[in-house]
Amino acid sequence: MRKVGKIEYKKIARISPSQFYSMTNCAYKSLLAEAFDKKPLLPISPNAYLGTVLHKMLELISKKEIKTDIEFNERFEAEILLIEKELKQTGYDIFVPLYMNVRDFGIKKIQLKKHLKGAAVQSNQSGNIKFIPEQWFESKDKTIGGKIDLIIESENEIEIIDFKTGAITEDIFDDNGESYQDIKREYQRQLKLYAYLFYDCTGKYPTKLSLVDLSKQKFNVEFSKQECDMIFQEAKALLIKTNNSIDNAIFHANPSESNCKYCLYRPACSFYFQHFKGNNSLNDVCGFIIGVIKYQNGNVSIFIRNENNKITITGFSADKYEYFNSNLNKQISLFNLRKEATEFIYSVIKTTAVYEC
Ligand code: SF4
Incomplete structure (x- = not known):
């Protein structure tokens, strides 16, 4: 049985675009994550471990370090073994072997393989098009930073691509109660924040923002420069406010079923216990x-x-x-x-x- 002990809050130096949405929902979760050195207090879902492997493979494919089926299979095996070793070392051998504990393991692997074809096309492109995988961008004031999965730069176009290993769209209900599918809001905001980081570092805005899923479907995210700038200001203000709460020792959280359900810091959250008493x-x-x-x-x-x-x-x-x-x-x-x-x-x-x- 574990005990949480006294929580030593630490200021958050920088947030990433992917962290921003979760922080908007409940900033206290980010403070707890920082206090516990980003070591979750509850087991992470085995799906997340597979997600890490899938993302790593996408990275290697876009870097052209994996080009053939054989290379793909060998590396996939090696990455799975590595993550399973880590699971065992951290006491989560209950999730090993991963293929027995993750739904659609095989389907996801097959879907991922489709990206190999795209990588072969990329390597045949003329020298005018640059493919820049996994590049780090950080705002000048160092408050927001993250790695962009892939940038495709041609003479007239700069496209930022973010790979997602889960669903990209969600059901949205309009005023008449009719439902339609749209790109998840968190992903849209994440990409717009990347667009701002790109601008802050290069002086140019990208011309296109895209999300690509495991089955290689591409989703375009509409954006304006004003929107990207606004989201950056919002993220910065949220970081400052969250850090100020440590100085003032006045904390706010946002407990709700949707926010807390997947929060891995529930054992340390007094707001959670109070709300769900x-x-x-x-x-x-x-x-x-x-x-x-x-x-x-x-x-x-x-x-x-x-x-x-x-x-x-x-x-x-x-x-x-x-x-x-x-x-x-x-x-x-x-x-x-x-x-x-x-x-x-x-x-x-x-x-x-x-x-x-
Ligand atoms: S348990 Fe809920 S309220 Fe507490 S930090 Fe996590 S998300 Fe926020």
């Missing part, structure tokens, strides 16, 4: 241990008093019995449980984490 909708439970049972098959269940409810949590391994039994009446928080069909009954899953309060 007695509400277990996110499958986290906080309460006092009031009983422990070890069954003949070795499985252990515990009983938690949460507000006025008695909650049962099943599926702990036998070695946890002693710990829970010697900590009766202690307050604990359990994250990432599975809700069972019967009310007030939960079970432990691979990613369940237990923290002392």
Whole structure:
């Protein structure tokens, strides 16, 4: 069982365009991430680990370090092995092998291979077109910085491309309640911020902003220079405000189901606990241990008093019995449980984490 301890807040020196959207939703999450040296307090989804490999492969393809099917397969294997080694070293061997723990692992690999074809076309282009992969850009005041996946520069056009390994569009509802698909707002703002960084470093705005998904579909993001400038100012103001909250020791967070659901710093967030007090909708439970049972098959269940409810949590391994039994009446928080069909009954899953309060 882990304990969060005292939180030592640290100022955030710089934010990246990809971090900006999450910070807009809840800046306190970024402060917690900084305080814990960006080491999440809850397990990261195995999908995110595969996403890292996919992104790395896209980077290598656009750098033309991988050109053939054979090179692709060898490198993909090597990258997966590397990430699986890291998972084992960090105590997350529960996600190894990755292909057993990520949905659509094979499909994603096949989709990724389609990018090889594009890379072959790129290398055949005339010398007038430059392909610049993975270049770092930072605002002059050093407050915002990030790597642009790919820049394609020709005589009359500068295109900034950001690769995404997940869905690029989302359902949007108009005033009449009709739904339509549009590019995710967070991705649009991220690209516009990259456009500003490019301008700040080169004195020129790109002419085109694009998002490319795993199946090589390209989505164009409309933009104006004013918009990009405004988003940069907004990001800068947010960074200053967030850092000021440390000086003033007055923190604000924005707890909500959508913001907190995937927040890996929930165990350290008092706002979260306050907001979701007695509400277990996110499958986290906080309460006092009031009983422990070890069954003949070795499985252990515990009983938690949460507000006025008695909650049962099943599926702990036998070695946890002693710990829970010697900590009766202690307050604990359990994250990432599975809700069972019967009310007030939960079970432990691979990613369940237990923290002392
Ligand atoms: S748990 Fe929710 S409120 Fe707390 S930092 Fe994370 S997103 Fe923000």
